[in-house]
Amino acid sequence: MKKLEAEIPDRLHEAMAGLVQEGWYRDEAELVREAIRRFLETHRPDLMAQFVREDIEWGLRGQG
Amino acid sequence: MAKADRLLQVVLDAGPLIHLDELKQIGLLQDFSSVEVPDAVWIEVERHRPLSLASPPPNFSRHKPVSVFGLELARMGSALALDRGELEGLQLLGALRTAAFLTDDAAARLAATQMGYRVHGTLGVVLRAVRLQRISVQEAEETLLAIPRDSTLHVRRDLLAQAVSELRRWPGPESTG
Numbered sequence: 001m002k003k004l005e006a007e008i009p010d011r012l013h014e015a016m017a018g019l020v021q022e023g024w025y026r027d028e029a030e031l032v033r034e035a036i037r038r039f040l041e042t043h044r045p046d047l048m049a050q051f052v053r054e055d056i057e058w059g060l061r062g063q064g
Numbered sequence: 065m066a067k068a069d070r071l072l073q074v075v076l077d078a079g080p081l082i083h084l085d086e087l088k089q090i091g092l093l094q095d096f097s098s099v100e101v102p103d104a105v106w107i108e109v110e111r112h113r114p115l116s117l118a119s120p121p122p123n124f125s126r127h128k129p130v131s132v133f134g135l136e137l138a139r140m141g142s143a144l145a146l147d148r149g150e151l152e153g154l155q156l157l158g159a160l161r162t163a164a165f166l167t168d169d170a171a172a173r174l175a176a177t178q179m180g181y182r183v184h185g186t187l188g189v190v191l192r193a194v195r196l197q198r199i200s201v202q203e204a205e206e207t208l209l210a211i212p213r214d215s216t217l218h219v220r221r222d223l224l225a226q227a228v229s230e231l232r233r234w235p236g237p238e239s240t241g
Contacts (some may be wrong), residue, residue, distance in 0.1 A: 015187065018106050018177065029128070037174070038144070038145045039145070039171075042144055042170050042171035042174055043070055043170045043171070044146070045220075047170060047174065047221055048170050048220070049220065050224040051173055051183075051185065052185075052187060052219060052220075052226075052227070053223075053226075054184075054188075055184055055185045055187040055188030055191065055227075056187065056188070056191060056226065056227050058184055058188045058191075058192065059184075059187065059188040059189070059190065059192020060154070060191050060192075060193045060194065060230060060231065060234050061195075062188075062195075064071070064072040064164070064182075
């Protein structure tokens, strides 16, 4: 396991703390791990590369 | 310039509006028949780039806030951690049916694609402007090369180089038929 440090805007931290207080997550660390996991699932390099290639194709050779 | 190309209606996420403004190419959004802006997106952009919406182009429409989302959309939003602007944008796409979604967020793009909508990003809008002869190849190349320096849009260097390479090899508007 690796420990990371990050500065979090107050507004975001308040929202995080609210979710933990309501019982949706055990603690803030669990919430952060889940958030990062979800982000990585939807931001896979191959997926993002595909999106860029689709933009190139539509931009130069597409319709509309 | 083919008239049909101007008829594309789009729903706008915050990313392309912010990035095009950073690149001084917000005028390219006038080449859509209408630009539908969800209320949450308008508010987000006003917070980050207040001047960009100070005098919105005539084809911009700001929509009312959404209070209730469809069940499928709510589930998709939760699974992909979409923000309110993206959710409102996807809801608006459902109502407009033939509009395309402009977003640079990978999760929002994935959601829109899975829901069957057309999706394009800032890079595509800049390159489309060349196809429509709105800007020159040179201006488009300068805009693409300015992305890492002048904008908060993150594109992997090799992909940006690929876009520039294809732009340089583009044979011209006649080739698109």
